[in-house]
Amino acid sequence: MAVTRLISLAILAGMSLPMTAQAQDMSPADRQLLLENVTEADRNDDGAISRSEFEVLIDLNAADNLGRAQRVKRSGRYDMVFNRLDANDDGFLTRQEMQSFAEERG
Numbered sequence: 001m002a003v004t005r006l007i008s009l010a011i012l013a014g015m016s017l018p019m020t021a022q023a024q025d026m027s028p029a030d031r032q033l034l035l036e037n038v039t040e041a042d043r044n045d046d047g048a049i050s051r052s053e054f055e056v057l058i059d060l061n062a063a064d065n066l067g068r069a070q071r072v073k074r075s076g077r078y079d080m081v082f083n084r085l086d087a088n089d090d091g092f093l094t095r096q097e098m099q100s101f102a103e104e105r106g
Helices: 004-012 019-025 026-043 051-063 069-075 077-084 093-106
Strands: none
Touching: 026 051, 051 069, 069 077, 077 093
């Protein structure tokens, strides 16, 4: 998977709004953790995050205290957040969807 795609997915995984500010405020160590979590969650390495991969990603980020993942996990709002991000309702979060979302919030 391309590094830019991983970074886009990692920005999403922080689950903080606005996401562009979240990415800029993260330490290099936190960014690295996000990248590792995205790589681990994208189990089929297709560059997109499915609904089930999204739950894994949020859980990994919550364990690492990244972004607002703990809040999503604690509230059980995986579906709500995923559906909000999945603009074309195809069941996958793509780089384009994440960039669009970030631009709306930026």
